[in-house]
Amino acid sequence: MDKQIRRIGVLTSGGDAPGMNALIRAVVRTASAHDISVLGVRRGYSGLINGDIIEMGSRSVDGIIRKGGTMLYTARCKEMMSDEGLQKAADTCKYLGIDGLICCGGDGTFRGAQALSRMGVPCIGVPGTIDNDIVCTDYTIGFDTACNTAIECIDKLRDTMQSHERCSVVEVMGRRAGHLALHVGCAVGATAILLPERDIDFDTDLIEKMRVGRIKGRNHHIIIVAEGYGSAQDVADRIHESTGIDTRVTILGHIQRGGSPTARDRVMATRMGYEAVMALEAGKTNRVIVFDDNRVTDLDIEEGLARQKDLEQDLFVAQQTVAI
Incomplete structure (x- = not known):
């Protein structure tokens, strides 16, 4: 050439x-x-x-x-x-x-x-x-590294959520897109994933899922929120108000960009x-x-x-x- x-x-x-x-x-x-x-x-x-x-x-x-x-x-x-x-x-x-x-x-x-x-x-x-x-x-x-970093963090978070029978609302990055949240949520077995690309009925698609899960024996919940969806704290407040479950917020932030x-x-x-x-x-x-x-x-x-x-x-x- x-x-x-x-x-x-x-x-x-x-x-x-x-x-x-x-x-x-x-x-x-x-x-x-x-x-x-x-x-x-x-x-x-x-x-x-x-x-x-x-x-x-x-x-x-x-x-x-x-x-x-x-x-x-x-x-x-x-x-x-x-x-x-x-x-x-x-x-x-x-x-x-x-x-x-x-x-x-x-x-x-x-x-x-x-x-x-x-x-x-x-x-x-x-x-x-x-x-x-x-x-x-x-x-x-x-993308793959960020997914694995978030999954590792959430798996550890689940241990303490399960011990205290809590609901954990976790915000992951992604700007205005929900690709990272969808993959992470699927991989950690989240109860619900809130994405900017998909509208949901909060009561039917989230609260009711949590109630059904509790009836079937699930004593804790992981809710994944894409940063483009909105405030993770607002989501946590609505969950607590509707269910009375002790709900905590974790924002993973820029840790998702780091690592080998x-x-x-x-x-x-x-x-x-x-x-x-x-x-x-x-x-x-x-x-x-x-x-x-x-x-x-x-x-x-x-x-x-x-x-x-x-x-x-x-x-x-x-x-x-x-x-x-």
Whole structure:
């Protein structure tokens, strides 16, 4: 292959996700294998605008595959939303001879990559967010680790809830989407899961389930609330008012973003990082790497952002069926 790409940049932007380091490693190692040099852009698009950039070689990513967070740091950059900031970012790429940029993050990250592509900087987006809410891909880096972290916490929480015959209302992350809450709730055997995508009758779908469960011998309950649904405390107050059951609230918060990535996140990040470099080398731009129909491929960013993503209906129905 006649290579035209000599130097690429890689950055992580938006919220961090376990597996981002594995992605960085895959990009650096794949590029090195193809005689392409790599510049690491620190602190996302802010680093691109301000020139916060380091040179990376194969040995610089030793051992990072097992680490959570991102060695390149991450940040949200409002300046990229302005014409001036966008021009600074494009000028940095031109000045440093960056022939292509790999951007790992969510929708905001992809919109930045889209804008830079229009300015002549070849960009490839890679989905990295624990929320799994990117519409064009079935899976995002970090989702599996976040699920397992939440499950581990809730399993421990269940022990004390069962001992005191309490109801535990647990809020999990996910922004405006309920994918994380649905998977976690199913995995921990929650009595009910409250999701922004699904309206429920509070009395019928939650309170009555709890009453039926108590009649059948269940002495404790786990209620999962997606952060996009509303206040977990309000839910707990309504449960206590309706049932008299001692109800406690736990907000797992940013602990879900941390920790060593699972095997699935390490493998998926490796596959996606490899494909991102190969896409740049093939002369592609304005593309996003996606996991679709059980394979890793690439898609036009504009097409990807225009799609819609709903919850897994089969999983939702199954969970509702086996909840009690």
